[in-house]
Amino acid sequence: MGQKFPRLFLILLGLFFILNILQAAFTELLFDEAYYWYYAQQLAWGYFDHPPMVALMVRLGEIAFEGELGVRLVSCFMGAGTFLLLWCLIDYPKKRQYVIHFFLLLFSMALVNAYGFFTLPDTPLLFFTALFLYLYKQFTEKRGVALAIGLGLVMAALVYSKYHGVLIILFVFASNWRLIKDALAWVAVAVSLLCFAPHLFWLAQNDFITINYHLFERPNHAYNFSEFTLGYLLNLVLVFGLLFPWAYQALFKSRSNGDMLIKALQYLSYGFILFFFLSSFTKRVQTQWIVVICIPIAVLTFKHLLTNQNTAKWVFRMGVISTLILMYARVWLVNDRLLPIYFETHGNKNWVGQLKSEINGIPAVFQNSYRRASMYAFYSGSASFSLNTTEKRQNQFTIDDSESRIQGKKIAYIAKNVEGHDFEYSKCDGTVIQGKFIPSFRSYRRLWCTVPDTPLTKEHLKNLEIALYNPYQEDIFRKDLDLYVAYLNKYKEPIELKKMERCNWQNESPYVKAEDTCLIKCAIPPPEDKNVHYIRLGISEHGLKAGINSKTLKLEQ
Structure with a gap:
């Protein structure tokens, strides 16, 4: 990187890395981390919720270590790498006198701190954002084919980390419109598209399931100023913690004066803030969606404190306080006795061990809980599955082969409430979970219903023609299946579930033939609630709760 690092910088960076390694090894997994570990058990070019970068990170880490450290090893390297790249983005020689300020500034940002060891999609997003800005800086100063190719590779890595990478x-690029006429910039774009092509192909093979879920299938609810817009504004404060006044002061006072990097940092910061501010009028913006602004604003804040002693003084003071608080929080992540607050890194080994002992290690099927299914699989080493119903959403268990691995086996069926339950166990937060044994489990959650008559009206529901496709390599006995309709409000939240009592199968066979489609004419019972805007078709097999067996279908008013 063409510069000599101060000895103090290397010492602090090493300590930060060691701290994260220890934290990674001794902190139990988050539920989302367990889910991404589950991704990594079958590497693919895409997954239901996200692109594949997070799964690749887990798989690489597990080459070296097992357990939590294996899941998080690459994140620890990326966390240290992010600090290193941000230091390299700042050219002022005077920065060598402010090494401690630099580390206090970054360490005080709670999410930047956490993503130094947690393995979540935002971890590589932060790292590749810093790397992208570093290469962009080099590109604007030196240019060259090698830099263009490097930019293209990192651009692809950004989007492979999280789709938000497109915004970055x-x-x-919006900060430098001259790039439109730059042939090397188009080389970077071409390289990125070429590298991203396998994921696009995967999306096409899977009916763009990830895009459809995030843009069209994801439930929402009515606009609430406190939860949506005010909540977003509070998140803008929370991402910087106690340092937020000086962080935003640095952003507002920054001037590019022809410096293309500073201009890019400004566009990136204001662009994300404005984009998600507008988004807050339609949905709740999660805090991690805006964590990217920590990268450009951290650079601007550090540059500002180099020329403003008052800012440097307050960043140091607030940084020390924040560091002490966050260090205590880090210890609490491992030891739940430090605070009377339950967090998801607490007690997972205990409930998994209790459940595994209760069910004697047979496969566990969790109703509507891909998170618990993943956590159980990680800590027990036993097979698990998430059986999704119309009440919740689909997930990776919907599209992989996990269902086939437990077909016909004795399983433990686990939910919050199970009629005639055989066993129960308690989670750390006091929630009691019940379960029952099923001697021979059969589910057909991949049966798929399509409706040719779209758009749908309430008149269509009186005699709806449904095409039912059986993707399995076995015939399915029709009497084992019950058809349901779930009614959803305009925010795609389920409000009613009704069984279809009058269904006329168009063929005489008692089976739904393997890899074949049959037609059904159904009189769908009308909803009791008038606030119905969508329907979703579901199938119950062997008395299980109805699954999600169709797309969300708009019901014309």
Whole structure:
């Protein structure tokens, strides 16, 4: 990187890395981390919720270590790498006198701190954002084919980390419109598209399931100013913690004066803030969606404190306080006795061990809980499955082969409430979970219903023609299946579930033939609630709760 690092910088970076390694090894997994570990058990070019970068990170880490450290090893390297790259983005020689300020500034940002060891999609997003900005800086100063190719590779890595990476690329390029006429910039774009092509192909093979879920299938609810917009504004404060006044002061006072990097940092910061501010009028913006602004604003804040002693003084003071608080919080992540607050890194080994002992290690099927299914699989080493119903959403268990691995086996069926339950166990937060044994489990959650008559009206529901496709390599006995309709409000939240009592199968066979489609004419019972805007078709097999067996279908008013 063409510069000599101060000895103090290397010492603090090493301590930060060691701290994260220890934290990674001794902190139990988050539920989302367990889910991404589950991704990594079958590497693919895409997954239901996210692109594949997070799964690749887990798989690489598990080459070296097992357990929690294996899941998080690459994150620890990326966390240290992010600090290193941000230091390299700042050219002022005077920065060598402010090494401690630099570390206090970054360490005080709770999410930047956490993503130094947690393995979540935002971890590589932060790292590749810093790397992208570093290469962009080099590109604007030196140019060259090698830099263009490097930019293209990192642009692809950004989007492979999280789809938000597209926004990062767009806002940075928007800050320098001359790149439209730059042939090397188009080389970078071509390289990125070439590298991203396998994921696009995977999306096409899977009916763009990830895009459809995030843009069209994801439930929402009515606009609430406190939860949506005010909540978003509070998140803008929370991402910087006690340092937020000085962080935003640095952003507002920054001037590019022809510096293309500073201009890119400004566009990236304001672009994300404005984009998600507008989004807050339609949905709740999660805090991690805006964590990317920590990268450009951290650079701007550090540059500002180099020329403003008052800012440097307050960043140091607030940084020390924040560091002490966050260090205590880090210990609490491992030891739940430090605070009377339950967190998801507490007690997972205990409930998994209790459950595994209760069910004697047979496969566990969790109703509507891909998170608990993943956590159980990680800590027990036993097979698990998430059986999704119309009440919740689909997930990775919907599209992989996990269902086939437990077909016909004795399983433990686990839910919050199970009629005639055989056993129960308690989670750390006091929630009692019940379960029952099923001697021979059969589920057909991949049966798929399509409706040719779209758009649908309430008149269509009186005699709805449904095409039922059986993707399995076995015939399915019709009498084992019950058809349901779930009614959803305009925010795609389930409000009613009704069984279809009058169904006329168009063929005489008692089976739904393997890899074949049969037609059914159904009189769908009308909803009791008038606030119905969508329907979703579901199938119950062997008395299980109805699954999600169709797309969400709009019901014309």
